[in-house]
Amino acid sequence: MASVSSSTLIIFIASILVAASVAGTMTNGVQRLSDALGDRSVDVSKDIRTDVEIISDAGSPDSIYDESVDNVTVLVKNTGSKTLTATPGSIDLIVNGEFLSPSTVDVVNGDSWRTGTVARVNASVNLSSGDHRLVVIVNGDREVLEFRT
Incomplete structure (x- = not known):
């Protein structure tokens, strides 16, 4: 036991x-x-x-692409609730499937990219005549602009 x-x-x-x-x-x-x-x-x-909107007018392609200097300029408005970093490293551009790093990013109406303010994003790219697709990516938020040159 x-x-x-x-x-x-x-x-x-x-x-x-x-x-x-x-x-x-x-x-x-x-x-x-x-x-x-x-x-x-x-x-x-x-x-x-994070939320942004492209406010450039696709109906005025001359305001987007300057063929004399091969430069794309797009206006991007911060519509989210967070202040964003307005530097070339914080924004990604894809033009016709090609990744571009912006050459400059300037806040148009203020000193920081707060809610309601606009940033002017410039990048060097050579575009031919025809339809183009530009994608702006900021903190994972993706916006698309289609325009014709």
Whole structure:
């Protein structure tokens, strides 16, 4: 009878040790998942608060493309709730499927690109006559302008 109690006690202690190690592993995994979700929610919040609109007039292509200097100029209005960085590195341009880095970005009506203000984005590109597609990407927000030269 004593041997049954000893073996039962050993199995009970082993099962407690296994349960404790599993609980420790699960707690660590849940904590890492929670940290990752917290980091991702900050990124998503930044993307949600960012909204821009291209306000250049596609009906006036001469105001968008200057063929004498091979330059594209597009006006982009900050319509989101976040002040954006107005630097060439913070804005991506894609013209006819080709990635371009803006040469200059200037805030038109203020010193910072706050809600309601407009930035003038310039990039050097040689365009032929015809239809063109320009994509502006700021913090994941993507706007498209189609125009003809």
